[in-house]
Amino acid sequence: MDLHLAYPDIFSRADAATLTMLMGPRQELRPRQRIARANVPMCQSIYLEQGFAARYRLDRTGRRQFLSLHVPGDFIDLPSLVLGSIDHDIDSVGTVVLRGIAHGDLGRLMAEHPPLMRNLWRISLMDAAVHRYWIFRIGRLPGRARVANFFCEMLIRQYARGLCSTQRFELPLTQTDLGEACGITPVHANRMLGELRADGICDFADGEVEVHDLPALIRTGHFSWDYLYLPSEIDGALRQQLSAGALRAAAQGMR
Amino acid sequence: MDLHLAYPDIFSRADAATLTMLMGPRQELRPRQRIARANVPMCQSIYLEQGFAARYRLDRTGRRQFLSLHVPGDFIDLPSLVLGSIDHDIDSVGTVVLRGIAHGDLGRLMAEHPPLMRNLWRISLMDAAVHRYWIFRIGRLPGRARVANFFCEMLIRQYARGLCSTQRFELPLTQTDLGEACGITPVHANRMLGELRADGICDFADGEVEVHDLPALIRTGHFSWDYLYLPSEIDGALRQQLSAGALRAAAQGMR
């Protein structure tokens, strides 16, 4: 995943090329490896070229709560660039490919080229909007809607990068991981998945979600994607797909 | 609350003075008034000179989920400076005093004085760290611990600004608001407060929290403040207070 493709409205091709020049070598990590550690001073930020990565905090009993889940193409660990370190751990979820960018290089580049700083800031703010939506999801939605809502986010974030269609997307989590993302137990996650499957809404297996009825998934999850700040073309494409799907469904219903 | 006092490690006295020059007139709002609206283009950011303000999202049934609660001295609505608008509403909680800073003025100032941008970015990142901790609180802690944990955050954020001692602090919320912050019902919030009171830990009434046993409050809330990125003097002062309190408690226990 190339930086310009990942953030088309943030990095021009030229900016993306400059940043890519500064990146260190590709580094592959296996599942459940530590990417960044809490309270350890960092000297580089990380670009998640392939794969998924989870930020999480442990509770007293040692169980994880995911704080966010990064999808391929995310520029992660920007907080450490400005704050020096982070307050939580980040692990790979599934196999990942990372590339580091030294804080020093980024600092020099931002000094020469100030708009870059604003662009990176913008990415941080979009991440923060996602954090806030997670608070809403976990605080207000019942388990079934939580899972559906989470799937919607993962679908649309990947769709926006051209990584999937609206029928199927990658999500290399175990059911336990899914529970840790949604704040429910693995057993309950399993049951909610069973319901979504039985209702013909979607099917989660083998690290993939197959979406059978996207409008129903969105409805069940009480989802709206206003918080994702999608480029307007993508937003338009999505709306079109959905209304086309609705028309098709209505036509089928009329037969 | 002066900007330098609110962010001593971010804004020097000189920077704070410059920014304060740009601020519009003080504006007082009564409780539960709209400060910023979702999806409406903003042309100014807001400094919360006095009082409390809540970001929230409504669920389908019209109930609010707080996404964050700003305390006096917070620079709020920085997201709108970079993103243009926000995806949720912000209301006053209790009476507030606001001062606006035009995005245009901020933009010019950042252009002349690049370090300022990094400092504002830093504030955004500290806010994001708080968001993440809210996910943890709501996702992993049972009701009683959630309330205690939330109180700890409110205490320490205000303590760090010199707004309170560790014995008592302002929190002009109703029990319903508290429930909306912690993701529980008003009735349950009431019961958890009753337990904390009965256990001699703290007492929440009339918009104030009286802390009777801070170590117990922290323990009950499974709280740690690593995510608040406090200036080291403040962090040190807090640790000292706590260990002094523990020693005093131990001495009393030995009598």
Next chain:
DNA sequence: CGCGGAGTTGAACGCATTCAAGTCTTGTGG
């Protein structure tokens, strides 16, 4: 072959919600 992790399912329990009633305070209008 046997181990361990992931997924599945049943049953009992319990935390939190919901519904409901009642108190108290505050502010407003008769």
Next chain:
DNA sequence: CCACAAGACTTGAATGCGTTCAACTCCGCG
């Protein structure tokens, strides 16, 4: 000045969603 309405707080009782405990299957791997 009092009556009354509205909102905040409190408490009880019933319900139910989600957790916990437990058993069992399936699959990949040593």
